Amino acid sequence: MxxxxxxxxxxxxxxxxxxxxxxxxxxxxxxxxxxxxxxxxxxxxxxxxxxxxxxxxxxxxxxxxxxxxxxxxxxxxxxxxxxxxxxxxxxxxxxxxxxxxxxxxxxxxxxxxxxxxxxxxxxxxxxxxxxxxxxxxxxxxxxxxxxxxxxxxxxxxxxxxxxxxxxxxxxxxxxxxxxxxxxxxxxxxxxxxxxxxxxxxxxxxxxxxxxxxxxxxxxxxxxxxxxxxxxxxxxxxxxxxTGNFNNWKNFGSWLYTLNQGGNKLPDATKLMVQNLIKDAKTPKEKMRILYNHLQQNTRYVSVQLGIGGFRPILAEKVAQVNYGDCKALSNYMKALLNEAGIASNLIVIGNDMPSLNPNYSSMGQANHMILCVPLPKDTTFLECTSQHTPMGFIGYGNADRNVLIVTEDGGKIIHTPAYVAKENYQIRKTKIVLAEDGTASSEIRTTYGNAQFEENLSMTLMEPVEARKRIIESSKIPVAELINYKYAQADKTIPVLTEEINFKTNPILTKGGDKLFLVINQVNRKENVPLKVENRKTFFAVPFSYNDEDEINYTLPKGYTVEFIPKDITITSEFGSYTAKFSVKDNMIVYNRTQIMNDKKYPPEKYAEYVDFYKKIYQADKQKAILAKTL
The missing domain is CATH 2.60.40.3140 (Immunoglobulin-like)
Known part of the structure; x- marks a missing residue:
């Protein structure tokens, strides 16, 4: 009953x-x-x-x-x-x-x-x-x-x-x-x-x-x-x-079994590998040569057909067609390294997703695959779907998280490298020559590293018309005429990008009587403060930690001198730190600004403190100098 x-x-x-x-x-x-x-x-x-x-x-x-x-x-x-x-x-x-x-x-x-x-x-x-x-x-x-x-x-x-x-x-x-x-x-x-x-x-x-x-x-x-x-x-x-998902070890065993026999290369590809690495002296050098070959000769195409959504395309097939998804390209790179005598392992990872839960194995926690190469002195992770990022740089969407390494003994949770603030840098030097009518000529030289390299890499791939439009629209300084620009990755082996921009400005000085007023931070200025949220409910974070360093050198208009310059500013909190330094040398104003931000995930009750911290930066970025005419 x-x-x-x-x-x-x-x-x-x-x-x-x-x-x-x-x-x-x-x-x-x-x-x-x-x-x-x-x-x-x-x-x-x-x-x-x-x-x-x-x-x-x-x-x-x-x-x-x-x-x-x-x-x-x-x-x-x-x-x-x-x-x-x-x-x-x-x-x-x-x-x-x-x-x-x-x-x-x-x-x-x-x-x-x-x-x-x-x-x-x-x-x-x-x-x-x-x-x-x-x-x-x-x-x-x-x-x-x-x-x-x-x-x-x-x-x-x-x-x-x-x-x-x-x-x-x-x-x-x-x-x-x-x-x-x-x-x-x-x-x-x-x-x-x-x-x-x-x-x-x-x-x-x-x-x-x-x-x-x-x-x-x-x-x-x-x-x-x-x-x-x-x-x-x-x-x-x-x-x-068939398989068993009751733990990550078994999950990895299933993935390893799926790929058995998938690493074979055509004889012609094997010969090509040997020719490419014949003069290489170290495993790292061999890996770099083969990774460059992968980038120059393959492209990314997603494959989501049945079990093919989880099993890599055969390496010999990729060798023939020169394309594949993240699994196929990672597996192909694994096969190339294997031919060179270098062991590697496939990595299951959640790109822009939370870390894998070490205590709960399941599908749906990952959406991507990369490759891990454990050498005697270090371990290198390879992002095999990008034709442009340097070897070993996997991007901030893959960094600092739990991932699954697939081995012949099954799966194991490991952690990818973290990119700390000092590595995710933007270092900028700007020269601005001021004219009495308020306009100026500007030269900006910037170096981007790691995550900020990744954020700006698309500028190197953009059509000139679109790039010029992007530069003008994103400039904090009002651009009257963009004279020239240049983006370069001088060393393809490291995630560092340089930017050079020269332009003439619209007026950046405002006049009051016989005085001229200058907002000193013209380049990397915070234009607003995050909105206040009463009784916030969700956690918050910046996308990645970073370190911005700016130096601006202003040449004063002819016939003017500095009447007032702000005092140095220092702001510190658990969210990051900020310093601004102001000095006058001859007929120049020198401004140095450093902002370091942490990427920690903060609870909602901390948000009001974060807004206050950001508001102080916003106010510090609005500091003005006063210029007066010389007698």
Whole structure:
């Protein structure tokens, strides 16, 4: 009797959620309308695991769009591939009172390829429906079923999707056989309800009445304020492959097995390798020669076809076609090094993602692959998809994080190098010759290192017309005429870029009576202060730590002298430090500015202190000198 009662309760809870159709906007609580452009009225996900390689998802969602700013959420965009199919789609549009306006037909739903801008081989497809209403608010509702033939991961869930959306109700249920092994992680304080129904076990998570969060500057995401679930199978079957994800060692073993036999090179390529390295004296020199060859002769193309989305293309195939995705190019470089007698390992990494969780192995934590070359005296990481970055520089999106190294003994978590502030530098020297009419001629020489090299590297690849436009638009000094510019990477082996810009300015001096006023920091000036946020909710950080050093030498207009110059300024905090020094030498003003910023992730309660710190820098950057006419 108890078994049937539990089954009835479970069925009733699912049916009740799916049956809600009272979408009158007047019934939305005021606190859910505050700061919201849309409200999730009801969301229900039911994921039924049939076995190691099969599952079914039943999904339904209703969203009320409160105003035009919420129109981007008025769509169904669901992805599938050859290992899944979406069917039984239903979609309805309601007015503000919850009255049905329209039921959409299957002919209204687009079924299109999801080939991305960087991919030419991809079997993902998209079921797309854009809801349109001529009045606000309105509510959209859609549901579908999706069958999975192959399970590498389970759908994840979170109640808050992004800033500006509140939630009336959202729930996620996973159903599995008693003896089926799986793992899950949840946000703190999220209750897991579990129930046994015959030979099945259900896990359910739900969230109700969650207010919207206003977008917060510098936010690192909403994980700390949203309810979320991440789940993963242990044993799995996918596209003829089987494996176990219960730890990173087994995860790595599966990836290693996928690539067995994939490192073979054609005889012609082997001969080419030997010819390239015949005069090289050290493993590092051989690696540099082969990495240069990779950059000059291959290009990046994404491949997302079935297991090919996880297994690298054969090295011999890359040798023939000269292109591949991150896995293929990393594997090809591994094969080239192997021919040169240098061992290396593939690295699974989350580019611009959080570090891999060392205690929870699963798909979805990584999106990229690079290569690791452990030499006796040091270890070099190689980014194999870039044709321009120096050997060993992997970019700040790959730096300072946990990654998975794939070895013959399985996977192991290691950490990539960190680029500290002093390495992510911008060192700039500027000469400005002032004229009495307020205009000036300017010469700027800048050197960028590491992360700031990466941020500015695109200038070397830009068409001249676009580059000139970018320079003029981004200049803090008003440009009257751009005379010339030059970007150069003198040494291709290190991540250092130089920039030279010469131009004539519009007036930068302002006149008051017989005085001239000069804002001394004309080059690297903070133009605004981050917005204050009352009761901030999310953590924050700068993208990367950095060190900016500026020196500006002003030659005074003829017939003028310095009447006033500010005193030196020093600002320090846990977020970074700032110094500004002012001096006068002969007919010149010399200004030196240094700003160092830390990339630590800070809790929300620190944000007000950060704003105060930044405000002090903003004010210091506005300091003025006063010039007076000589007698």
């Amino acid at each position: 108890k078994r049937y009662l539990s089954l009835a309760v479970a069925f009733l809870s699912i049916s009740t959620a799916f049956a809600q159709t009272n979408y009158d906007v007047a019934k939305i609580a005021d606190n859910l309308k505050k700061d919201a452009v849309a409200v999730i009225r009801n969301e229900d996900s039911f994921f039924d695991v049939k076995g190691p390689g099969a599952a079914k998802m039943d999904y339904k969602i209703a969203i009320t769009i409160l105003n035009k700013a919420g129109d981007d959420f008025a769509e169904m965009a669901e992805v599938y591939d050859k290992f899944s199919n979406i069917y039984n789609i239903k979609a309805t549009l309601y007015d503000a009172a919850g009255k049905k306006i329209k039921d959409y037909k299957s002919s209204d739903i687009k079924d299109q390829s999801l080939i991305s801008d960087f991919s030419i081989f991809e079997d993902n497809r998209l079921k797309l429906l854009k809801f349109v209403s001529i009045s606000y608010p309105y509510t959209i509702e859609y549901s579908y079923s999706q069958d999975y033939n192959g399970l590498l991961y389970f759908p994840s869930w979170r109640d808050l999707k992004t800033f500006g959306i509140s939630v009336e109700q959202s729930a996620y249920t996973i159903q599995k056989a008693k003896n089926y092994q799986m793992r899950y992680l949840t946000s703190s304080n999220l209750k897991t309800d579990s129930a046994t129904i015959g030979e099945k076990v259900q896990y359910k998570w739900k969230s109700t009445n969650v207010p919207a969060i206003v977008h917060e500057p510098m936010s690192t995401g909403i994980d700390n304020i949203s309810a979320w679930v991440k789940a993963s199978p242990n044993q799995f079957e996918y596209d003829g492959s």
